[in-house]
Amino acid sequence: MSFFEEKNPEMDRYLEAHASTESEILKKLRRETYQKTTQPHMISGYQQGRLLTIISQMMQPKNVLEIGTFTGYATLCLAAGLAKDGKITTLDVNEDLAYLPKKYFESSEYAGQIDFKLQDAKEFLKETDEVFDLIFVDADKENYADYFRLIKPRTQSGSVILFDNVLWYGKVLEENPRLKSTQSIQELNDLAAKDEDFENLILPLRDGVNFLRRK
Ligand SMILES: C[S@@+](CC[C@H](N)C(=O)[O-])C[C@H]1O[C@@H](n2cnc3c(N)ncnc32)[C@H](O)[C@@H]1O
Numbered sequence: 001m002s003f004f005e006e007k008n009p010e011m012d013r014y015l016e017a018h019a020s021t022e023s024e025i026l027k028k029l030r031r032e033t034y035q036k037t038t039q040p041h042m043i044s045g046y047q048q049g050r051l052l053t054i055i056s057q058m059m060q061p062k063n064v065l066e067i068g069t070f071t072g073y074a075t076l077c078l079a080a081g082l083a084k085d086g087k088i089t090t091l092d093v094n095e096d097l098a099y100l101p102k103k104y105f106e107s108s109e110y111a112g113q114i115d116f117k118l119q120d121a122k123e124f125l126k127e128t129d130e131v132f133d134l135i136f137v138d139a140d141k142e143n144y145a146d147y148f149r150l151i152k153p154r155t156q157s158g159s160v161i162l163f164d165n166v167l168w169y170g171k172v173l174e175e176n177p178r179l180k181s182t183q184s185i186q187e188l189n190d191l192a193a194k195d196e197d198f199e200n201l202i203l204p205l206r207d208g209v210n211f212l213r214r215k
Helices: 003-007 009-017 024-036 046-059 073-079 099-107 121-127 141-154 168-173 180-194
Strands: 063-067 087-092 114-118 134-137 160-164 198-203 209-214
Touching: 003 009, 009 046, 024 046, 024 073, 024 099, 046 073, 046 134, 046 160, 063 073, 073 087, 073 099, 073 114, 073 134, 087 121, 099 114, 121 141, 134 141, 141 160, 141 180, 168 180, 180 198, 180 209
Parallel strands: 063 087, 063 134, 087 114, 134 160
Antiparallel strands: 160 209, 198 209
């Protein structure tokens, strides 16, 4: 359930009914996510998946990074636009659930292009010297501001970064938030708006997506 779905479920259904159809593998993965996981609402979902695919198809990126694999729905959506020799690295720390994305990645047409790592994203970002064309961040919200600081050196002109859940069910409007997650998302949104190396816009899709492009 997202902020938007909660506020306006009828309109949300309308949006879903008026977007192009979901592939069979994504339908199956979405169904299995709801059957087998305890927090299925964490899945990116159909509308957001469409957005990721369209952006990826427009960019045809060579190197994509996803922080927060979960069951791999967004990974497959992002992979759909990869350049022929492109690859996507996707990170998660949940070992118990890893069998699910692995199964879907292996049976997908992008099997050779997806590198699924069970690794903490901060550790990965501190170690890597790779530069990414497209980055999707959808993991521990408490670290969003740190992720922005660690990701920036891993981008170049034209790189796009997408941060999910940046409206945080409306909690970003709180004046003195108690939750570390809300504080960190507020800090990220402030950093993104002020950083002159990027242009950005928060899209009010589902729970909000902060869309940044490096100038
Ligand atoms: C909202 S879910 C990701 C949803 C996924 N992008 C999708 O499209 O379905 C968040 C995921 O981030 C993972 N996560 C949390 N902290 C992390 C960390 N420090 N490094 C990597 N992944 C992390 C969680 O295990 C969880 O699977």
